[in-house]
Amino acid sequence: MKILVCVKRVPDPETVIKLTPEGASIVTDNVKWVINPFDEIAIEEALRIKEKAAGTEVVLLSIGQKTAQEQLRTGLAMGADRAILVLTDQVVEPLAVARVIEKLVGTEKPELILMGKQAIDDDSNCAGQMVAELLGWPQATFASKVVLGGDQKGAQVTREVDGGLETLAIPLPAVVTADLRLNEPRYASLPGIMKARKKELKEIPLAELGVDVAPRTRIVKLETPPKRTGGRKVGSVQELVQVLHDEAKVI
Amino acid sequence: MIEWSEQHELIRQTFRRFVEAEIKPNLRELEHGDTPPYAILRKLMATFGIDQVARARFERQIAREKEGEAGPGERAAGPEAADSAAMQLIPVIELCRYCPGMVTALGVSVGLTAAAIMSRGTLRQKERWALPLLTLETIGAWAITEPGSGSDAFGGMKSTARRDGDGGYVLNGSKTFITNGPYADTIVFICKLDEGNEPRERKVLTFVLDKDLPGLTRSRPMLKMGLHSSPTGELFLEDVRVGRERLLGETEDVPARAGAKQTFSQERAGVPAMALGIVSQCLELSVDYARTRVQFGRPIGEFQLIQLKLARMEVARMNLQNLIFRQIEMAGAGKRMTLAEASAAKLYAAQTAMDVALEAVQLFGGNGYMAEFQVEQLCRDAKVLQIYAGTDEIQVSQIARSLLRG
Incomplete structure (x- = not known):
């Protein structure tokens, strides 16, 4: 079977983020870039399926600038078979991402799309759901366990939901988005890194796909979270309740 | 070469991630000597497939030697040789950002001890001792320094081997500042053949010892100024009896001095x-x-x-x-x-x-x-x-x- 894994290049979550003076984007100089951590979990899951089911092909897909090659190479070094990079300099919203994926599914014909439940830069959490909708495929989001049927016609996916776990049985082809506890991604091994250089990394200009990627939203303003200030001691439960009500306004 | 390649950067990033996740949080325990470095080093070898690479390289070399071709010393030129050098150097650089001691512990085991056996040992000795050292299944120590001989390693060397008349030897002497000494499974021991002649004229011989040989004792780790994550100790040999199969090269006519010098050069690099x-x-x-x-x-x-x-x-x-x-x-x-x-x-x-x-x-x-x-x-x-x-x-x-x- 063929698994398509979507990979986004995002700032390292450990990077200290600074806003540009206009306040609608972040300063990207000196930022370290990584694979979106949830996408990395999706890659790992695809590789584990491949290790169990011989003949599985894992194809990576990223949309963005040429620099996203780095993240794709890392995924190839982990063990994916080949990669596709859809080149564009513009900001691509979740709906545009979903349309690009839909288009490539037409040529690649995967049986399974694995992706992170959300990207840690804009935290939209909707590309996966939109792809499923556009393709008319079943979806299982926030997966914490994926068990593929022996006949590869369906999968059982456990999801983390409020108050517990839910297990869905879905037929393939389907879209599955990965949550944090699905697995622990491997490091690329040295032989893996050596082999990655020879694997195919195909680039397709976004314009060639003929997909409507016009933005529907505009970022007006970004704000950093308020600076943490020191704690404060209160004298009694009554005072605590009062402060929570009057000042923090949480009750 | 004017800059690191994309592939080198990928190797660096991957190692850095490992070091920051596995070593940085344990730095204090490693630094205080409470945790020997070997468990993390073995994890590093397994995670990056270094042990498999080492095993494959070993098997290729042994196969070549069995066919009678020149084994050690043969170096292929080309981009792959350069890549392989980079793959060895980048992990060293990244490890040393946090834990130079770990590089020393690893380097002495894989680089010095195993390399000494690989360059002058017989096929049997390589298979018995060098392979597990190269994959870090076993820990190695290379013992040359003595309390009375540091920079003048050969001149002042007092450790001796005497023929036991049965084809074997009796070893005596003490070694100090031996990296991995307290934990080593395999020890390459350098000494002089005592034939009743002047110490300065004696032949230098090298033996491969196992930690549990009768008469061999090892000290606890010594207290040091730094490099705490690399355990250092003393070794004492009192009438340790060994067969000829432990004499490196299984002949007294191996150029052990030149061999040790080559090891020095490697250590320096x-x-x-x-x-x-x-x-x-x-x-x-x-x-x-x-x-x-x-x-x-x-x-x-x-x-x-x-x-x-x-x-x-x-x-x-x-x-x-x-x-x-x-x-x-x-x-x-x-x-x-x-x-x-x-x-x-x-x-x-x-x-x-x-x-x-x-x-x-x-x-x-x-x-x-x-x-x-x-x-x-x-x-x-x-x-x-x-x-x-x-x-x-x-x-x-x-x-x-x-x-x-x-």
């Missing part, structure tokens, strides 16, 4: 990469500190005396990096550094690491003297680079001797 790791980390921490530490109302990076320190650290980093590029290029060209060049590189790298680390401590002021800020550890660790694998003074004399030989 590893120091620039270690120094680059220490210097890079000191520089990165210092730049960050100079940006954020505010005194007299502004970041200290705005003061010219601080800028001078940073600029000198950067010059050191560039020089060391160029030295590493040269090493990689030489490997690609199938060339090896002469002993004089290896000495020069080692001398420069060791002094530079020490200078930069001391300056980093100074730049951090009171914080630099505190363990929390890490530069004091790197500073204590850096000092050993000027002492082991030949002191600065010995390197100077090697370089001078080669110049004057004309």
